[in-house]
Amino acid sequence: MEKQWYTISVYSENNVGLLNRISGIFLKRHINIEGLNVSKSEIEHVSKFTIVVNTTEDWTRKIVQQIEKQVEVIKAFYHTDDDIIYQESALFKIASHLLFDERQIQNIIKESNSQIVTVSREFFVLAKTGRRHEIDEMHDALEPYGIMQFVRSGRIAVTKAAMPISELLTEFQEN
Amino acid sequence: METLKAEKKEKKQETTMRITGAEALIHCLLAEGVDLIYGYPGGAIMPVYDELYKFQDKLTHILTRHEQGAAHAAQGYARVTGKVGVAMATSGPGATNLVTGIADAQIDSTPMVCITGQVTRSLLGSDAFQETDIVGISTPVTKWNYQITRVEEIPEIMAKAFYIARSGRPGPVLVDITKNAQFDELDFKYEKCTGVRSYKPVPEPNLSAIENAAELINNAKRPYIIFGQGVILGEAEAELKALVEKGGIPAAWTILGLSAMETDHPLNVGMVGMHGNYGPNVLTNECDVLIAIGMRFDDRVTGNLATYAKQAKIIHFEIDPAEVNKNVKVDVAVLGNAKETLGMLLPLINKSEHKEWLDEFDKKHQIEFETVIQKDIHPTKEGLTMGEVMEQINMATGNNAVIVSDVGQHQMIACRYAKFTQSKSNITSGGLGTMGFGLPAAIGAKMGAMDREVVAIIGDGGYQMTIQELGVIFQHNVPVKIVVLNNDHLGMVRQWQELFFESRYASTVMTNPDFVKIAEGYHIKSRRVVQRSELKDAVAEMIASKDPYFLEVKVEKEDNVFPMIPTGASVADIRLK
Ligand SMILES: Cc1ncc(C[n+]2csc(CCOP(=O)(O)OP(=O)(O)O)c2C)c(N)n1
Numbered sequence: 143m144e145k146q147w148y149t150i151s152v153y154s155e156n157n158v159g160l161l162n163r164i165s166g167i168f169l170k171r172h173i174n175i176e177g178l179n180v181s182k183s184e185i186e187h188v189s190k191f192t193i194v195v196n197t198t199e200d201w202t203r204k205i206v207q208q209i210e211k212q213v214e215v216i217k218a219f220y221h222t223d224d225d226i227i228y229q230e231s232a233l234f235k236i237a238s239h240l241l242f243d244e245r246q247i248q249n250i251i252k253e254s255n256s257q258i259v260t261v262s263r264e265f266f267v268l269a270k271t272g273r274r275h276e277i278d279e280m281h282d283a284l285e286p287y288g289i290m291q292f293v294r295s296g297r298i299a300v301t302k303a304a305m306p307i308s309e310l311l312t313e314f315q316e317n
Numbered sequence: 318m319e320t321l322k323a324e325k326k327e328k329k330q331e332t333t334m335r336i337t338g339a340e341a342l343i344h345c346l347l348a349e350g351v352d353l354i355y356g357y358p359g360g361a362i363m364p365v366y367d368e369l370y371k372f373q374d375k376l377t378h379i380l381t382r383h384e385q386g387a388a389h390a391a392q393g394y395a396r397v398t399g400k401v402g403v404a405m406a407t408s409g410p411g412a413t414n415l416v417t418g419i420a421d422a423q424i425d426s427t428p429m430v431c432i433t434g435q436v437t438r439s440l441l442g443s444d445a446f447q448e449t450d451i452v453g454i455s456t457p458v459t460k461w462n463y464q465i466t467r468v469e470e471i472p473e474i475m476a477k478a479f480y481i482a483r484s485g486r487p488g489p490v491l492v493d494i495t496k497n498a499q500f501d502e503l504d505f506k507y508e509k510c511t512g513v514r515s516y517k518p519v520p521e522p523n524l525s526a527i528e529n530a531a532e533l534i535n536n537a538k539r540p541y542i543i544f545g546q547g548v549i550l551g552e553a554e555a556e557l558k559a560l561v562e563k564g565g566i567p568a569a570w571t572i573l574g575l576s577a578m579e580t581d582h583p584l585n586v587g588m589v590g591m592h593g594n595y596g597p598n599v600l601t602n603e604c605d606v607l608i609a610i611g612m613r614f615d616d617r618v619t620g621n622l623a624t625y626a627k628q629a630k631i632i633h634f635e636i637d638p639a640e641v642n643k644n645v646k647v648d649v650a651v652l653g654n655a656k657e658t659l660g661m662l663l664p665l666i667n668k669s670e671h672k673e674w675l676d677e678f679d680k681k682h683q684i685e686f687e688t689v690i691q692k693d694i695h696p697t698k699e700g701l702t703m704g705e706v707m708e709q710i711n712m713a714t715g716n717n718a719v720i721v722s723d724v725g726q727h728q729m730i731a732c733r734y735a736k737f738t739q740s741k742s743n744i745t746s747g748g749l750g751t752m753g754f755g756l757p758a759a760i761g762a763k764m765g766a767m768d769r770e771v772v773a774i775i776g777d778g779g780y781q782m783t784i785q786e787l788g789v790i791f792q793h794n795v796p797v798k799i800v801v802l803n804n805d806h807l808g809m810v811r812q813w814q815e816l817f818f819e820s821r822y823a824s825t826v827m828t829n830p831d832f833v834k835i836a837e838g839y840h841i842k843s844r845r846v847v848q849r850s851e852l853k854d855a856v857a858e859m860i861a862s863k864d865p866y867f868l869e870v871k872v873e874k875e876d877n878v879f880p881m882i883p884t885g886a887s888v889a890d891i892r893l894k
Contacts, residue, residue, distance in 0.1 A: 155515050159452060159462065166457045207639035213461045213481055216515040311514065 143198035147176075148220045149228060149299050150206060152191035153183060153307050155214040164191065164215075167208045173197050177230070179296030185307055188216065194297045217310055221301055228299035232277045233259070234268040234284055235291035241266065244287050254280040265290060333506045338468040339364035339499040342432070343372050345475035348507045351403050353394065353764060355379045355387035357414075359407025361447060362434030364499035379764070379793065382785035384411050386757035388418020389783070392427045393761025396744045397719055397771075399552070401428040401482050402761065408434045409447030412493070413454065417751055419489045420458040424748030425573060426550060428487035430478050431455075437496040438466045451493050460488030468501035472508070480510035485518025486637045487550060520638055522653035522661060529649045530632045531665035533606050539674045540566045541604035541629075543589055543597075543618075546573035546747075547611015547636060547655050554578065554740045556659035557610065561585075563663065565670035567678050569597035571612045573747040576737040580716070586678045590618045591882045592729040595689075596681030598880070598888040601626050603677070610634040611655045614644040615748065624887035634658055688893045689879050694734060700873030701849055703727050703802045707734040709856040710772055710800070718770040719744060719762050723755030723779035726808040729878045731774040742769075753782030756799065760789055763797045770798065770860065777803040777829050784835065790865045791839040798859050799841075799867045801832055804874050812877045836867035843867035 154160055161180065168175050177194035195202060202220045209218040238261065240247050251258065256270040270280055277294055336344070342365055346354070356378060358366040369378045381387040384406045391402030402422075406415050412433040422429045436445040452464045461481045463474050471494070478490040534540055548557050554577050561568045561578070567586045568578060578585050587594030589601065598620075601607065607629040612618070619625045622644060633640075633647040634655050641650040651658050693704030707730055710718065716736035721744040722728040728745055737743060744762050746754040759773035780801050790797060811825040836843035842864055846855045852870070859866045880891045 159456060159464075162453060162456050170457070204639075204643060207641075207643070211637065211639040213513060213516045 143200050145197055146199070147223055148195050148197065148199070148202040149223070149226055149297060150191075150193040150195065150202065150209070150218060150220045151299065151301070151305070152193065152209055152218045153185070153216040153305075154189050154191065155216070156187060156189050157214045160212065160214050161191075163212050164193075164209055167205055168195070171201065171205065173201060173205065177296040179298050181298070183307070185311070188307065188311075192297055192299055217307060219301070219305070221299070225303065226299040226301050228273070228297050229271050230274050230277060230295055230297050231269065231271045232281070232292065232294040234270070234281070234289055235265050236268065236284065236287070236289060238262065238264055238266050240287050247284070247287060250280065250283045254283070256280065333504040335502055336505050337364065337368075337500060337502050338471050338494070339368045341468070341471045341503060341505045342475065342494070342499070343368045343376060344505060345472055345507060346403065347372075347375060348509070349401070349475070349479045351376065351401070353377045353379065354403040354405055355381050355390040355761065356405030357381060357384050357387055357407065357411055359409075359411045359434065359447070361408035361436055361496050362405065362411070362432075362499075364496065365405070365432070365434065365494075378405075379760075379789060381757060382788045383783065384414030385417050385753065386760075386783050386786045386789070388415045388429070388431065389421070389751075389754050389757035390761035390764075390786075390789075391429050391431075392418060392422050392754075393721060393744055393758030394765040395422075395427050395429055395761070396758070397741050397762040398765040399550075399741060400765075401430055401479055403430050403432070405432045406434070407447065408436055408451070409449045412449060412451035416455060416458065417749075417753075419455055419491060421746050421749040421751045421754065422489035423458045423460065425746065426487050426546060427489065428482040429489040430482050431489060431491045433491065433493045434499070435464065435493045435495045438498070441466070441495065451491065455491045458489070459491050462491040462493070464493040464495070465498050466495045468498045468503045471498065471503065472505060473510075476508060476510035477513060481513065481516070519636060519654050520652035522651065522658045524661070526649055526651045527658060527661050528665065530608075530651055531662055533630050533632060533649065534564060534566070534608065535665075535667045535669075537606035539604045539671065540564060540606045540608060541600065542566050542568035542608045542610060543571065543601075543612055544568055544574040544577055544610045545571040545612025546577075547634070548574060548577040549611075549740055551611060551636065551655040553611070553655035553659050556656055556663065558582070559663055560659055560666060563668055564666050565668075565675075566608070567671070567675055569593070571615070571618055571747075572732050572745060574612060575732055575743040576740050579738050580736040581738075584675075587682070588733060589888075591620070592733065592878050592880065594682070594733070595685035595880050595891060595893060596678040598882060598891045599681060600677060602628065602887070602889040604629050607631045608634070609647075610659070611636070613640045616644070619644065620882045620886055620888045624889065685880065685893065693730070698873075700876070701846070701852065701870060702876060703730040703872050704734050705849070706800065706802060706852065706856070706870050706872070707731055707774070709853055711736045713856045713860040714770050714772065718742070718772045719766055721745070721755055721759040721762050721771060721773045723773075723775040724750045724752045724809075725776040725779060726804070726812065726876070726878045727774050727776045727802040729809075730802075752779035755779055756783045757786045759797045759799070760786060760795050763795050772798045772800060775799065775801050776808060777801055777805060777827060777832070778807045780832070787836065787839040787841060791841055794864060796863060796865050798862070799836075799865070800859075801867070801869045802872050803829065803832065803869055804872050804876070805829055806874060808876075809878070811875070815875070815877065817883070832869045833867070841865050841867050843869070845869045845871065847871045
């Protein structure tokens with residue numbers, strides 16, 4: 143089976159140990175977590191893990207089954223890139239003098255649709271939100287001029303189809 | 318309504334008591350119906366032990382001689398009773414010593430609650446004396462775990478722990494309690510847990526899946542059932558038997574399914590798996606519909622997956638959705654508790670017989686009988702065989718003992734030849750294959766079923782891994798019958814060395830102590846058998862004993878267990894020699 147990008151969304155109770163439990167499921171199978179984001183979700187007191195992996199659908203399904211089996215997990219889904227709207231963000235810290243010395247930098251900022259978050263005498267910070275390849279392209283474009291610091295977030299995603307978590311929760315409670 | 322609420326509140330208030338966390342813990346255990354726990358004290362759990370002292374008339378604590386023994390004893394108790402076993406230990410080494418038992422309970426779905434002490438909250442993360450991250454360590458091998466750091470959490474977390482351990486697919490739960498939470502006081506009241514919002518222990522059965530299953534079964538010419546421990550855990554033994562009889566379907570057991578159906582039932586065709594029976598393995602690849610009930614297609618059962626039951630339509634009755642399509646792709650998955658789903662299936666099944674198909678099992682049995690079984694249980698050579706010992710035990714106990722085995726050749730022989738008439742009677746470490754399981758598990762099994770004969774079958778290797786638990790047997794006069802089948806080797810590993818490593822016996826030959834003397838040191842009645850002529854009498858003497866009894870049988874040193882599916886081979890290529 144062919145490897146591809148899958149985004150796993152996990153709705154769970156807030157619990158300190160759960161991240162450890164979930165990461166162990168990947169570890170056991172030597173599947174690398176390419177992106178991880180934990181945040182609150184649309185439901186009060188329910189957290190959402192967004193995990194990106196590059197593997198086969200068969201493995202992804204098995205992992206999702208194992209994740210869903212954990213007591214504190216309400217529901218886990220997996221999606222291909224076509225099923226979701228997704229973004230990652232990145233911050234670039236760059237020396238301020240480059241803005242004036244290297245004219246090309248201004249073009250990169252414009253073309254990449256990134257924002258200047260802050261400017262100081264020593265450095266300025268660019269923020270870019272988009273798909274991973276767009277961030278990669280921007281990174282590659284800036285790299286020759288020197289990037290003082292770079293960081294990229296995990297993927298965040300929402301699905302095109304509905305996520306019936308609230309219904310599930312009421313159903314769980316009724317049972 | 319208002320007054321009702323007020324009344325309820327008042328009532329609740331009446332039942333709260335101001336007590337310490339340590340005492341609260343005891344009340345939680347009592348509220349869960351626990352009257353027996355196994356454990357070992359130490360600094361971080363001392364407040365709880367102090368309460369155990371005060372409550373000894375209500376709650377028996379058995380001091381095992383090692384925490385691993387406590388975990389296995391709790392498992393043995395749980396397996397034979399179906400109730401939650403409880404083990405307790407201190408922080409640090411006490412907690413880590415439980416881990417093997419926890420891992421064993423996890424892979425064999427045994428309901429167990431482990432309670433560990435932990436350093437006081439303010440010291441957490443400081444590498445304090447005997448601090449270990451047992452929650453981190455046990456995470457991959459527990460169904461759920463939790464660290465209590467505040468006394469108020471105790472009732473709710475304990476209730477949740479028991480609920481999670483026993484519900485759905487059972488498993489071990491570990492609760493770690495910091496020392497401050499044991500000392501501090503709370504207003505205690507206990508409410509049993511009846512549900513956890515994010516956790517659905519038993520999936521809803523799907524009628525159309527059951528109808529599809531029934532149709533496949535009704536149209537099958539060569540249907541075949543493999544049943545596992547799910548039948549025992551779900552208490553679906555009667556439903557299984559009804560299905561087997563109504564459909565005229567041959568049924569085989571996995572090692573953990575053994576005893577779910579009486580071994581002498583004419584449609585019970587034997588054991589599947591690496592050292593299972595010939596027919597049940599070979600015919601897996603000749604059936605047209607394979608009905609897997611409460612089993613998980615472990616690699617020791619399936620052999621090479623690429624050639625496993627490819628010709629068959631496969632139906633999987635399973636409580637755990639994560640097991641479906643994990644190892645074997647199935648055609649129909651019936652989720653739910655086996656008792657419920659089989660109960661729904663039964664009325665849809667046509668009465669049938671499959672005589673020719675059954676004859677094939679008979680024929681294969683005949684072949685196995687002549688080449689293997691006969692020699693195992695009625696040997697003509699001089700040396701004693703493990704099989705003949707099992708046969709004598711069957712006869713002496715009327716096929717009605719609880720058989721607890723350790724891990725190795727003797728385990729395979731016990732599971733092949735022990736006979737059962739009651740469920741929950743075969744206690745063995747299946748998934749983890751934990752040497753050292755047998756002796757402590759037998760203690761737990763006996764204490765859970767005092768009215769039954771409990772016979773432990775152990776190898777000379779595994780026996781020495783938890784031999785210290787003889788201390789418990791002696792101190793509490795636990796009348797288990799211990800049989801060590803002594804071949805002076807780590808027999809199973811030696812067998813593999815003989816077959817696959819050109820007989821290079823690397824570290825499998827053992828110079829053993831005088832086991833009879835050791836038992837005598839614990840004041841346990843004991844006897845050694847070296848000749849066939851003494852065997853029957855010795856077994857009879859052992860079974861007749863009201864007290865614990867140790868029997869060492871010196872068996873042939875280099876016997877092998879057959880049939881055998883070599884690793885990576887197909888079930889169809891099982892070797893008879
Ligand atoms: C804790 C543990 N360590 C190692 C093994 C690997 N192992 C499996 S069977 C076996 C030999 C068991 O020897 P013995 O207890 O004498 O039983 P026999 O096979 O001779 O009946 C070994 C070492 C194991 N299963 N468990």
